[in-house]
Amino acid sequence: MRRPSPSVRACAAAVLSVLAACADSTPVAPVEAGAPAPLVRMDCTASVRARSLRCEPGQGGAAGVSTNLIVGGQGVYVRMGSANTAYDGSAIFQADVTVQNLLGQPMGTTDGVTVDPGGIQVFFASGPAVTSGTGSVEVDNEDGTADFLGGDAPYFRYVERLTTEQTSAARQWRFSVPATVQTFAFSVYVSAPVPQQNALRMIDTKPRTLAAGGFHSCGLVPSGDGFCWGPNDDGQLGRGAPDSVPRPVDRGYIWRTIAGGRFHTCGITRDDVAYCWGDNQTGQLGDGLEDDNNVPSPVEGGRSWQQMDAGAGHTCGVTTAGQAFCWGDNNAGQLGVGHMTNTRVPEPVSGGRVWVAVDAGTDHSCGITRGGAAFCWGDDSQGELGTGGGPSTVPVLVAGNHSWRSVTAGEDYSCGVTSLGVAMCWGSDLSGRLGNGAAPDVSTPQPVDGEMEWAWASAGRETSCGITTAGAAYCWGDNGNGEVGDGTEEDRDAPAAVPGAGQNVTQIDNGDYHTCSVNAAGSLRCWGYNAQGQLGNNSTATSFSPVAVSGVLTWAP
Numbered sequence: 001m002r003r004p005s006p007s008v009r010a011c012a013a014a015v016l017s018v019l020a021a022c023a024d025s026t027p028v029a030p031v032e033a034g035a036p037a038p039l040v041r042m043d044c045t046a047s048v049r050a051r052s053l054r055c056e057p058g059q060g061g062a063a064g065v066s067t068n069l070i071v072g073g074q075g076v077y078v079r080m081g082s083a084n085t086a087y088d089g090s091a092i093f094q095a096d097v098t099v100q101n102l103l104g105q106p107m108g109t110t111d112g113v114t115v116d117p118g119g120i121q122v123f124f125a126s127g128p129a130v131t132s133g134t135g136s137v138e139v140d141n142e143d144g145t146a147d148f149l150g151g152d153a154p155y156f157r158y159v160e161r162l163t164t165e166q167t168s169a170a171r172q173w174r175f176s177v178p179a180t181v182q183t184f185a186f187s188v189y190v191s192a193p194v195p196q197q198n199a200l201r202m203i204d205t206k207p208r209t210l211a212a213g214g215f216h217s218c219g220l221v222p223s224g225d226g227f228c229w230g231p232n233d234d235g236q237l238g239r240g241a242p243d244s245v246p247r248p249v250d251r252g253y254i255w256r257t258i259a260g261g262r263f264h265t266c267g268i269t270r271d272d273v274a275y276c277w278g279d280n281q282t283g284q285l286g287d288g289l290e291d292d293n294n295v296p297s298p299v300e301g302g303r304s305w306q307q308m309d310a311g312a313g314h315t316c317g318v319t320t321a322g323q324a325f326c327w328g329d330n331n332a333g334q335l336g337v338g339h340m341t342n343t344r345v346p347e348p349v350s351g352g353r354v355w356v357a358v359d360a361g362t363d364h365s366c367g368i369t370r371g372g373a374a375f376c377w378g379d380d381s382q383g384e385l386g387t388g389g390g391p392s393t394v395p396v397l398v399a400g401n402h403s404w405r406s407v408t409a410g411e412d413y414s415c416g417v418t419s420l421g422v423a424m425c426w427g428s429d430l431s432g433r434l435g436n437g438a439a440p441d442v443s444t445p446q447p448v449d450g451e452m453e454w455a456w457a458s459a460g461r462e463t464s465c466g467i468t469t470a471g472a473a474y475c476w477g478d479n480g481n482g483e484v485g486d487g488t489e490e491d492r493d494a495p496a497a498v499p500g501a502g503q504n505v506t507q508i509d510n511g512d513y514h515t516c517s518v519n520a521a522g523s524l525r526c527w528g529y530n531a532q533g534q535l536g537n538n539s540t541a542t543s544f545s546p547v548a549v550s551g552v553l554t555w556a557p
Helices: none
Strands: 015-019 042-047 052-057 078-087 092-101 120-133 144-148 151-158 171-176 181-193 210-212 217-220 226-230 243-248 255-260 264-269 274-278 293-298 305-310 314-319 324-328 343-348 355-360 364-369 374-378 392-397 404-409 413-418 423-427 442-447 454-459 463-468 473-477 492-497 505-510 514-519 524-528 543-548
Touching (some): 042 120, 052 078, 078 181, 092 120, 120 144, 151 171, 210 505, 210 514, 217 255, 217 514, 264 305, 264 314, 274 305, 314 355, 324 355, 374 404, 413 463, 423 454, 473 505
Parallel strands (some): 210 255, 255 305, 305 355
Antiparallel strands (some): 015 181, 042 052, 042 181, 092 171, 144 151, 210 217, 264 274, 274 293, 374 392, 404 413, 413 454, 454 463, 463 473, 473 492, 505 514, 524 543
């Protein structure tokens, strides 16, 4: 039976309401920045005879939940597990239930350190109700009741601070169930104190319409037509010949996003089909073949794709269902599949997580889950995985208990932006590319110098760049070919302004030795090394300041 309880917070400030379940289920859609939170009910069913307990996402929303709260699904933001399910044959059905935190920030605390006495609370939004058989079912040993969704709801409480992917101690749930009941059902939510309530809304989900590859560049126009320029030795421009001005990618596909690797290019069309073209020496095109291709070739598998990135010799992507795949060069475990053998078709990244984005570097990769946690995998010789540990052929959690907006993998280092707008880099500090002054290499994230609030950071080969929330572009690191864009050839170990990029910069990307950016007005500019026409200004002269890409095109911002 239900017992009286002290007053508790059901939906207070700094409380994250996360929809929970007791078994794996289909994930919900990602939370986009600034968008209303999806309200998804989780329906659980218990079979008394089978001694089983299972939960699935319900149909439709839950009335009465404030839309300024973030809610999600089983296996996305939280995972609940059950064990030792039993029935005594006449009165009590029970299970040991745990809560696992899948967020990029601690749960059960408002300051990140101190355990909140209110605890992580699992509320019964409806039920339990008998679905087959006769009689009635009640929660038998709840920790209390509180007003939730407009009614008096029982809850179980877990008074713990859970870091990312940490699982709570088991809590026994008991239900009063007469022998005449065969199955019953209920719905639950998890209400958890967290330091940053709006962190999930800050995750960057914007499609990339600008790509600086190794020595070539590509961009999309608002209509979705794709253009590339620079060398074409391996077919990376997606057509027959090199050029120092933008030329259309063959086949006439309408693109949603595009990504440039060292000698190959990939893109996703607006109907979610992925294509790659260019160098295929290590299988980075994902078409199952061995030959280079100078026109877009469909990635094997027939999947629907949401996001993709091309690295030095490998490629990674995320499907619309949130599953990450990688393919191509795997000499250092950069595919994240648990081995170090190259593969010519997409192979699932290990771990079964639900992803928003993945980024392919040289010998390592990084990604962000829908819970805002950052993981990296592959080579760690310079600390580029950010764990303070060693290399890994499967994803490992980046240290620091941060919730992330974005993360990118460069060559021997990585950079990212937290949900608080702090830019961080880790790994090799060659030429100052970590942006934190004349510091040594570091194996865990360290803040980039300056007081700016960042929206995006990009890690290249030896140069990094970022965009502030005010739309200003900055770069740092190697500047021997002008890739920092500040008009000099002096390396920078802290962010240097790039005034020539213009105002309201929306995207920036680093190639091997050049950089490109686009602003809200659709003006695309590039700077740095240009011996192969990668700046797109109908020249092969290196430029130490941004130059406009030739043509009268307005580019997708």
